[in-house]
Structures are given as structure tokens and as C-alpha cells.
Amino acid sequence: MSADAAAAAPKEPGWGSKAFAVLQRIGKSLMLPIATLPAAGLLVRFGQDDMLGRFHTTAVKNTALILATAGNALLSNLPVIFAIGVAIGFAKKSDGSTAVAAIVGYLVYHAVSMQMFLGSALKNQVQSVVVKDAAQDVNSAVQVGGLRLALDLSKPNPTGVLGGILVGIIAALLWQRYYKIKLPTWLAFFGGRRFVPIITAVACLFLGVLMGWVWSPIGQGINDLSNWITRNSSVGLFIYGTLNRSLIPFGLHHILNAFPWFQFGTFTNATGTYHGDIARFLNGDPTAGLFMTGFFPIMMFGLPGAALAMWRSAMPTKRKVAGSILISAALTSLVTGVTEPLEFSFMFVAPLLYVIHAVLTGISMSLMWGLGCKDGFNFSAGLIDFLLNWGKATKPWLILIVGPIYFAVYYGIFTVAIKVLNLKTPGREPDPEVDELAPA
Template structure:
């Protein structure tokens, strides 16, 4: 959207009688805006490599879930295969922040090589372990033990950017002869480790304070009906870039409300729904139209907006991440294709998610999931859902809206979504990956 602002200013400057000084100020503002957009585009492009592994990871985890190949009553060897799949996919999803740290460091730093990725790993591991020394009182304890603070994807993104900056500034720095061995590229991992130490302490002290506010917000949502569901949808998507959506989810999904079935008491939206509570699903139902229909339609729009010579390559990626979203409900691979290059478009996506959440609940639809809002959970829970057909109708309507909004925004504001990069940008990214 910055590009649109720059164009408006440019048109106004040409038509007005502003003086030379005013034109200089406008030019400086446009240059700063263009610079910020360029940085965001580089971050977005650098995420493509780690994002490419997510569809496979999501499918492995979903197939290994207890209601799929891990179901009781299946042969032991099938359950064993489920364990393998869940462990393999979980290894990637559980270490998503680390993948982002490496991907951003390599993709963002100019003339990056393997030492850039190593420095990102070193910095993030230090950051993660330092932050884990802090407990997060806002999350429910596990087996009576407080859970460690965790910055999620935000920590990986920050460490990736910091590592890239350190690499560009110090990878050719020479040290005195007696320290010469540690100069140049060897210096960057050392600096990254100290940066991770510092950032881990800063995040560790700040995280519980931020989390307390988010947790209290979650408690308010529970008693707010359709409005609460809508606000939850917006906040859930808005917090994904900073990795704090799990704090918001924790109270509505795992603690809010209670339902007794067979003498056993269940708490939280997910457990209550899966055990037959007809009033549950407030914080899950509206995700189905977005994850199964709307975001795949956004992928179709990005495919149609790609340059003709790039559509074949982009089409394969878009098909895989759209299929992953539809089948499993894992949408991060789609969202991270535009979250940094078009934050205003992501804000629209967050608002529309909230609209879907509020509308689904207000119209009386009730559905839920054990994993995420994909076709697998949709089909598995047909027997206990209320008006599930309504979610399909809403999904098709939202698909049309998403396709129109994304196609208009991409073409009108010339957003560099996958397949619209210049030849120079593609060559630079491929060169960085080759060096790595």
C-alpha cells in the first residue's frame, strides 16, 4: 500500500505549485517509503524457502494424528507409521522459528553464504535457551510445572534479521593478528550469539507483561457472543506474525466454559465440542470458510497475477499450499507469502476472518476441530456439528471476496507476490541460496 501512497503524492506534486523545498521533502518521503517497501519485500522473499517445507510437514502431522492413522483399533504397524509421520512433521513445525531465522538470514543478507545460516542457528539457539529461563505465568502449567516463555515465530524473524545485518557489516572485518583466526566470517556467529543473549533477556522480561494483557483479553471474549467470536478472529490472525496467538487461544480453546459428559467434566471450546456440547464452537466455527475456501482462492488470485513465464513455477507452489490449507487447515504457508510484502492486505485478511467468525456464530453454525479447520476435521465432525452445510455456503462466498480483493490489490498496487518479482530479484535470491 506504500506504493499507492507514493503514486498519489507524485500525482499531486506534478499538478500543484509546490516549491523546490516541498518537492525535496516529498521525494525524501517517497524514498523512505520505497526503502521500507524494499526491505519488506526482501523479508517476504526470504521466507519462501522455509515456507516451501510446510505443506509436507502439515500433511505428515495430520496423517499421524490420533483420529487418522493413529486411531485406536488400527493394526499396530499402522499406528507405528502414524508415529513416524507425526514425529517427522512435528520436527519441522516445532522448529518453525529456527527455519525462519535461517531463511531470513540467508535471503535478507546480500552475498550470503553458509556462514550466514550457521550464525542464524547459533544466534537463535542462544536466544531460545535464554528466553526459556523465564517462565510464562499466562499459560496453564504442564504437570504442575510453569511453561517457559516462548517468542515463537517472532523470535526467529528477529534473529534472522539481526544476523543478516551483522553479516553484512562484519563478515569482512579484520581483527588484530593475535585474534586473526576469529575475524571475517568467523566473527559473525560469535556476534550473533551475544545478540541472541541480549535479545533473549529483553524478550524474557517483556513477554509475560504482554501475555498477561492478551490472556485477559481472551477472558473477555468468551462472554461476548458473536462479537467476541469476530474480535477473536481478527486478533488471532493479527497476532500470528508476532507468535503470540497461542496466548490468546489458550483460554478460549482450553479453559473457557465447562461441560459434563458421562460424569467427566470437560473445559475449553475444543474439548467441549468434541464431547458433544451443543453450545461449543464459538472460537472455531468461523475458521472453516476462511481456511478451506477463502485462502485457497487468494492463492488462485496470486497465480493469475504472476508473470506468464513464472506461472508454471508459481502454480506448483500455490497448488500445494492451497491444498494443504483446504485439507489440513494449516494456512501459515499462504499467509507468509504476503504478510510482509503487503501488511495492509494481511490486515484485510484478519478483518475478514473476524467477519466469518461472527457471521458463522450469529447464523447458528456450530463446528470445531481437534487439529485445525480443514476438510479432514470438517468431515470427521459432521455427526456432531450444527448446520455444517452453512459453512460451505459461506466459504464459497468468502472465496469470491478473497479472490476479488487479492487480485485487485496485487494489480492495483503492484505487490510483488510470488511470480511478480523482477529478473534481478530472482537472480539475487537464487545466488544467495546457491552460496548457502
């Protein structure tokens, strides 16, 4: 190959680019399991004592119990839901066998890792029980300090959704590698897609053993981080809120959210044990909501204020077109808490504004904690979730006081920055130049 040809050949992407691409794929794959949360949240919420459960009619109370049970069935099984969703979303191609492989893999991983935890310092987390009679040993048991302890596989796995995410990634990678594999004739029945659940089960067996060995320090580290943020909430929540918005352009914010929303903290009530800010809040944990409350002033008030500033700063000839985009995006943010349409309208054309937006989000997270306000959501921090969870929140009325202040702050900062720095937000783009045709 000549020197010119070698120079013209495309360069192989570096390890940093490859790692970033993998993280983006993981972030996108988390969207599918996260999409189950609104259904779970609505079912749990309507089934609680301050909603349908407050009625004394037997039929209504039974309906409330059924709804809450259905919702908690989803919240209690988030790890396997994440395993399936990540497997389908992470694989470049996928079909039903990808989901089957994820289910098989998670069942094996769950049983093996729980068995490992039973004989370790984490035995209390797997809710082991004393077995008085060998006939009662329906699962498996180990001898610990003269007591025979049995394993209850119905209890939550200490690794939570992180274990499900790892299983999903493994299932996806193995599916991509082996879904077309050809085996010898006498094993041909197990070739192709049928081979994937088998190899996934084997891989997840080793993953379960590995996690049984290493999870103790990892889990302790996650708990320590959660406790540190709880003790130093003003700093920790500011960092979290700022990072949350800063990672959106790269599609990595879902990875950041997975830990506080689905992993941090433990709450146990009569219906079960729940991990993560969302499940704990929906099931009545009075300490939950740290990682959600600060988003309400931003999504319901701040970003609509930014939209109004951009609309009023648009050129008169383009204000109508800009308004149709910005107003609809602002309403989407206000009502549902979906902010991407509005954020992407200025994220790349005015990155300084986006940096300001990220910092203001971090400040909001710290501020709402400092005021003692705790609120949560099933889907996002929009008006629907705000009204639905009013009865479960602590001091939710503070959001109605802080929110308008944030609206004014966003409107003022965006207006001044756009006009002083001549930022090309929607409606301020230069008109395309048209070349005049020379006479023939």
C-alpha cells in the same frame, strides 16, 4: 548545488516509508518457515488415532507413532525454525553462514532467557523442577523459597515464535553488517562470515537478558489479548478476519497471523506442550480453530463464487481468456486454499470489491464461531485440509451448509457491483486504442 538541482534530487524516504518497507521484508521472510507447516501437519495428522493409529497391527501403529513424533518434532521447534527462516529471508543477501548464525543465536538466546525466567514470576512456565541432590543439577539452578530449582532447557521457551523471529532479524542484520569484516592478521581466521555467528551469539545473549526482564508484561499482554478474543469472539474474530484480508495487498498479513496461529494459547498432552491455533488443533485441543475455521467458507466457496461472477460479467469477446485465468485461480482457492492469484485479479482494478471481500471474511470468522464449528489446517483452508482434518474438527458439516450460502452471496454482490458500477474486472478492460497512421 543550484536550487533547480536540489529540487530535482530525489527525496529521502520518510521514516514511515522505511518502517513499512521493513515490515514488508519481515512479512516475506515469514514465508520460508511457514512453508514447513504442511509437512509437520501431514505427519502429525496421519500418525493420530483416527488415521493410521486406529489400526491394531503393531507395524502400522508403530508407523503412526513414528509419523506423529516426526511431525511434532517440527511443531515443537517452530521458534528455531522461524529464527533460521527469518534470518535467511530477511537478509538482502544470505548463505549458509546466515543459518548458522541464527541457530547459534537462538541457542544462546533460549538458554539465557530461560535462565532469566527461572528466577522470575515466569518460573512455572519454564517447568522448573526441585533438585534434591546437587549432582542432579545438570543445567543450572537457583534458590527460590528454600527450594533449589533446576532448569530444563528441553521445555518450550515462553516467548515462542516471537523470540525466534527476533533472533532471525538480529542474525540477518548482523550478517549484512559484518559478513565482509576484516580483522587483524592474528584474528584473520575469524573474519568475514565466520565472525557473524560470534557477534550474533553476543547480541542474542543481551536479547535473552532483555527478554527475561520485559517478557512478563509482554507475554501477559498477548495472553490477555488471546483471552479477550476468546471471550468476545464475535467482535475479535471479525476484526482479525477483516484485517487478515486487508493486509494482503501490503504483504503484512503473515505478521498478523504469526500471533494467533503460533503464539496464542497453550495446550499440553502426552507428547508435549504446544502454542498457537495450528499446533494446538493438530494435537487435539478441542478449543483450537478459532482463527482458522472462518476461512473455509471463503476460500472453498466465496472466492470461487466471485470468480464465476467476474467470468460471467466479462465481455463475450474476452470471456474465454478471462475464464482461463479465473477458473484456474478459483480451483486453486477451492482445492489448496491459495487465494492470492484470485484476489490479485480484482484487488487493484476494483478495490471496492476487495473491501467487501475483507468484510465478508470477518463476518465468516464470527459466524462459524457462533455456530460452534471448529476446524483447522496444516497449510490453508482448502479442500485438501478440509477432508484431511474432518475427523478432528467440531461440526465440520456446517461448512458445507454455510459455504454454498457464501458462494451465492459472493456471486450476487460481485455481479451487481461489477455491472452497476462498471468495474473493470478481468474481461472488462477497454480495448487499447490504435492510432491510425496518416497517409504519406
